[in-house]
Amino acid sequence: MSLAELLGDALLVAGAAFFFAGTVGLLRFPDVYTRLHALAKADNLGLGLIVLGLLLHAPGWATGIKLVLIWLLALAASATVGFLIARRARRHGIAPWRAGDGE
Amino acid sequence: MNIRRATVRAVLWRGVLFALLWWALTDGRPGSWGVGGVSVALATAASLALLPPVGTCVSRIGLVRFLVFFFVQSLRGGVQVAAFALRPRPGLRPGFHDIALRLPAGLGRILLANTLSLLPGTLSVELDGDRLCLHVLDETAPTEREVRVVEDRLAHMLGLELDTTA
Structure with a gap:
C-alpha cells in the first residue's frame, strides 16, 4: 500500500469521526437552531475529509473533479437548507434555547 | 471594463467550465460531444440569463485567499461543533445576533x-435587505468582527465595493 493510499484511509476515518460527532450533536443539542449548527458543520468538514481521502484513491482527473463537485453541491445544499429551516423556525416564533434553560 | 467585453469574457470562461464539467461527467468519451456541445451552449446561455455578468471580474488571488480562509475556518468550525457535542456538558451559550451588511x-x-452557515459558531437565519440575522453558538464570541473579515474577503474576491457608512 502506497503512502498516498494510507493517508487517504486516515482521512476517511477522520471524516467518519466528524460525521459521528455531528450526529451526537444532532441528538444532544437542545433546540432546532443549535442542531442545525451541528449538521451544517459536520457535513462540511466530514464530507470534505472523506472527499479528500477518496481523491487520494481516485483513478483519474475526471473522477477527482466529480468528487470535488459532490462536495461543493452538498455544501450549497446544506447551507441553503439550514438557512431555510432556521428562517421558518424563527418566523413561527420558536424561541432559541438559552444557557440556563435546562437541557 | 465595459459590458460587451465583460459578456465576451463571461461566455468564454463559463463555456470552458461547462465543457470541463461535461468532460468529467462523461469520463472524456469522444462520442458524447455531440450532445455535450449542445448542453454546454445551453448551460452557458442559462447561466448568462440567471447570473448576468456585472462588469467586474473575479480576482484570482482573491479566490485563492478566500478558499484557503474557507478551508481553515471549516476545520475550526467542525472541531468546535464536535467539541461541543462530545463534552459531558456542552456549555452552549446560544443567541441571535443582528448585523448590518456592507x-x-x-x-x-x-x-x-x-x-457564514458553514463557518464556526454562526448560522444564517434571516436575510432581509441589508440586515442579516445570525444564530450564534456562543453569544460572547466576537461575531461581528468575524463577519467583517468574511465580508472583506468576499468583496476582494468578487471585486465589490463595501458600503463603509453602514
Missing part, C-alpha cells in the same frame, strides 16, 4: 449568508 445586494450577500 456588501451590496445580490450574489455577495447570498454567498456571505451561506458561507
Whole structure:
C-alpha cells in the first residue's frame, strides 16, 4: 500500500469521526437552531475529509473533479437548507434555547 | 471594463467550465460531444440569463485567499461543533445576533449568508435587505468582527465595493 493510499484511509476515518460527532450533536443539542449548527458543520468538514481521502484513491482527473463537485453541491445544499429551516423556525416564533434553560 | 467585453469574457470562461464539467461527467468519451456541445451552449446561455455578468471580474488571488480562509475556518468550525457535542456538558451559550451588511445586494450577500452557515459558531437565519440575522453558538464570541473579515474577503474576491457608512 502506497503512502498516498494510507493517508487517504486516515482521512476517511477522520471524516467518519466528524460525521459521528455531528450526529451526537444532532441528538444532544437542545433546540432546532443549535442542531442545525451541528449538521451544517459536520457535513462540511466530514464530507470534505472523506472527499479528500477518496481523491487520494481516485483513478483519474475526471473522477477527482466529480468528487470535488459532490462536495461543493452538498455544501450549497446544506447551507441553503439550514438557512431555510432556521428562517421558518424563527418566523413561527420558536424561541432559541438559552444557557440556563435546562437541557 | 465595459459590458460587451465583460459578456465576451463571461461566455468564454463559463463555456470552458461547462465543457470541463461535461468532460468529467462523461469520463472524456469522444462520442458524447455531440450532445455535450449542445448542453454546454445551453448551460452557458442559462447561466448568462440567471447570473448576468456585472462588469467586474473575479480576482484570482482573491479566490485563492478566500478558499484557503474557507478551508481553515471549516476545520475550526467542525472541531468546535464536535467539541461541543462530545463534552459531558456542552456549555452552549446560544443567541441571535443582528448585523448590518456592507456588501451590496445580490450574489455577495447570498454567498456571505451561506458561507457564514458553514463557518464556526454562526448560522444564517434571516436575510432581509441589508440586515442579516445570525444564530450564534456562543453569544460572547466576537461575531461581528468575524463577519467583517468574511465580508472583506468576499468583496476582494468578487471585486465589490463595501458600503463603509453602514
